[in-house]
Amino acid sequence: MAINCLYWLWQWFLGSQFVWLGSQFVWIVQSLLFLLVVVQLFSPVRAQQISQDATPPELHITLPVRQVKLQKYISELLHVSLADLGYNLTLTMTPNPLYKRESRLLNSGQITMIMRLATPQRDATFHKINVPLTQSLIGKRLLLIHQRTQTRFDAVQSLESFRDSKLVGVFAPGWYDTQIWQANQLPYIENTSDHGTIVRMLTGGNRGFDYFSRGINEIDDYPLSDGLIIEPNLVLSYPLDFHFYLHPQNKAHISILTRALERAQRNGLQTRLMRKHFGYLQQRHRLSERRVIHLALPAADKAVQQPPPAH
Secondary structure, three states: OHHHHHHHHHHHHHHHHHHHHHOOOHHHHHHHHHHHHHHHHHHHHHHHHHHHHHHEEEEEEEOOOOOOOHHHHHHHHHHHHHHHOOOOEEEEOOOOHHHHHHHHHHHHOOOOEEEEEEEHHHHHHHEOOOOOOOOHHHHHHEEEEEEEHHHHHHHHOOOOHHHHOOOEEEEEEOHHHHHHHHHOOOEEEEEEOOOOHHHHHHHHOOOOOOOOEOOOOOOOOOOOOOEEEEEEOOOEEEEOOOEEEOOOOHHHHHHHHHHHHHHHOOOOHHHHHHHHOOHHHHHHHHHHHHHEEOOOOOOOHHHHOOOOOOO
């Protein structure tokens, strides 16, 4: 529109100069009017209006996330950080399938990315966006137990006494926690049941395990009844976090998400959203009053572990 307008004015200007009007005064007035229109069309205000009228580019992402609180946090982090880069995000969050199926969906392009703990195996298979997503929150683990076993947990003062207690954890097959428990010589069993069944088995007793380790951000998802409690004195801690993983050939999403998330980390957006969505957890679960049991990572992971970002 601006180009057409300029073209018309220029023709008018030339025609007026050489054909229509012979008056030098009128020619000067026409010249000034022409320059005024040019300045108006290309002024910073007009340029900003044109920029604002442009439709932002669309970005579509499909991401499996099971836990509701994480869904809300991740959704806001992605929407705001991508909007800061000028993108209009369409985000589809799907139920979190088993990891093997999740990997197949990613390889086939049916989902855009997955959100998983950073491990050497995943780093070698997929492209990791190297921005920790929860500022190590997911590495703070609390324990679901039955109240009848509380006295055994009261005796745990260190990693060594935790080993000596012979308390047994339970995990689903293939969970990365199993490798961490192995590295720290802690007993555990694997169980293929869903979480609800595992909790019922825990309250029933005599099933071969004494606790169910959950992230501090997800432990409140489990109803406490029939003697099931959150163990009040311990927090297990290991230096791992969730990252986004994408197929290595998805160059466009990798580039955009890397810029958006690195910027969110630098400008404080991530920290503000973490406080908004999870800030209450430290007080609710009295983290500062709990005994911290530090768990080491498997040897292969220590070499690749990134230092956590400053909070």
